[in-house]
Amino acid sequence: MIVKDKLCIAKDMTVPMPELHHSGLWARTEIKGGYGIKQHPSGYSVLGEEVFSTENMVPLGGVQYAMSRIFEAAPTISVPTIYDQSGIGLPNKFIEDYDTYTYPVPATSSEPQEKTLQYPVGHRVCLFGIGITGSAENNVSQFPVDYKENSINMSRITTDGTILDGVMIPFRYTANELTEAEQTKYFGRKSNADGTTSYFLKAFETDVIIRHYYKTADTEEYIDAVDNTVWSQVSATKIDTFAEIVLKVSARDVKQWAEATSGIEKSKLNTIALFTGDYNPKGYSGVSMTGDEVTLAPDFQNVTMFSKLTIPTEPLELNKDLDIIYRVYGC
Incomplete structure (x- = not known):
């Protein structure tokens, strides 16, 4: 299914659809999901079969994070972590507890010579999680994301007065240790009362790439990459700049959790979120x-x-990987 920007009312009558939501941060976004991901000769990702195309929302907490990281400015509101909310992952760590947490600044002899970082080195957008919003009983309903949301897990009252629930679901749900390869992909551990462990976060499938391409028409594929000669070019040709993230929900993901709770045929998702964090190779004792x-x-x-x-x-009961191409555009 591809989200369109018009609604057919009658055979010869259409009315514009309101925007699902503004991105909250980027000039525009593009998220496509499907099967059979491959690389275009020009260096970006394409899908063999596309099943959905939409855009995302960067809510309040994400917008503040981006501004704080760009300008090294202090956040003015506290954004709860998923450890605060659900006990997922490691306990929070104060910036002063890191080995490096300051940086030098110009100053007189009577002023502080250093400032404290707002986030530790290595803290970045590098994980994603999935979930179910609403009943997910059909593939038509698509719920707008509210700018004030800070979690996949939620229960909020919508504008029409109904209660909208959301639940984050684990990629892996197992009593066994992950393989060495899996330990580099699955995170956000949480121990369950039955002796199993849930893994709610997954690393991106590949490193994030930044691309610049000349684009003469919206319907064209990207062919001509922008290189360092751009600074001396005299041309009115539009340039598209985007960062591309590749996510993968593998054929095995969610299956163990679905089998333990509602059955493989009930495995599905309708919510995807990106998360920030920093990796602690020492774990936590305390x-x-x-x-x-x-x-x-x-x-x-x-x-x-x-x-x-x-x-x-x-639906995720099919025995194949769901690939997601996640792009954010600068113009």
Whole structure:
């Protein structure tokens, strides 16, 4: 299914659809999902079969994060982490507890010579999570993301007075240790009462790439990449700049959780979110949020939601990977 920008009312009558939402930060965004991802000869990703195309929302917490990172300015509101909300991942770590947390600034002899970083080195947008918003009983309903949302898990009252629930679902749900390769992909651990462990976060499939292409028409493929000669070019040809993220929900993801809760045929998703965080290779030993002494394996900490989107409900019972191409444009 592809989201269109018009609504057919009658055979010869159409009316514009209101925008699902503004991106909240970027000039525009483009998120496509489907099967059979491959690389275009010009260096960007394309899908063999596309099943949805939409855009995302960067809500309040994500916008503040971007501004704070760009300008090294202090945030003015506190954004809860998923450890605060759901006990997922490692406990939060204060900036003063890192080995490096200051940077030099110009100053007189009577002024501070250093300032404190707002976020630690390596803290970035690097993870994604999935979930179900609403009942997800059909593939038509697509719920707009509210600018004030800060989690996939939620229960909020919509403008028409109904209660909209959301639940984050784990990629892996297992009593066994992950393989060495899986340990570099699955994070956001949470121990369950039945002895299993849930992994709610997954690393991006590839490193994020930045691309610049000349584009003479909106319907054309990107062919001509922009290089360092751009600074001396005299041309009115439009340049598209975007960062591309590739996400993958593998054929095995979600299946164990669905089988334990509602059955493989009920495995599905309609919500995707990007998360920020920094990796702690030492794990954590100390007091948990429940007051217990714990020793936790290496994982991400200080994890907050950066952006979020909803899609038409996508079933996951098929034995194939769901590939997602996530682009944010600068113009």
